[in-house]
Amino acid sequence: MIDAAQIDHLAALARLELTPDERQAMREDLSRVLGYFEQLGAAPTEGVSEMQRPVDLLNVLREDVPGEVLPADVVPSLTTETQDRFIRVPRTVETE
Numbered sequence: 001m002i003d004a005a006q007i008d009h010l011a012a013l014a015r016l017e018l019t020p021d022e023r024q025a026m027r028e029d030l031s032r033v034l035g036y037f038e039q040l041g042a043a044p045t046e047g048v049s050e051m052q053r054p055v056d057l058l059n060v061l062r063e064d065v066p067g068e069v070l071p072a073d074v075v076p077s078l079t080t081e082t083q084d085r086f087i088r089v090p091r092t093v094e095t096e
Contacts (some may be wrong), residue, residue: 001031 007027011018018026070078072085081088 002027002034 004023004027007018007023007030010030011023011026075087076082076085079087
């Protein structure tokens with residue numbers, strides 16, 4: 001079973017602030033998931049050949065062909081904030 005310290009560590013890594021009830025629910029859920037993995041690990045696999053994937057891979061991607069692009073002088077008119085020839089956007093990743 002996963003302990004409270006491990007739940008706190010995972011919550012910190014995921015930047016989650018959990019209430020005591022949420023912490024307990026997370027502990028129970030993760031314990032169940034880990035139990036399922038233990039069951040899978042105990043499954044008899046002797047004589048079963050290894051496989052990379054359960055199905056064959058198919059390339060469903062289209063050919064990478066350049067299409068039309070906006071002219072560079074039009075792009076700044078589509079935004080409210082620019083700096084030189086770049087578009088300014090809000091920060092999405094925090095630095096520590």
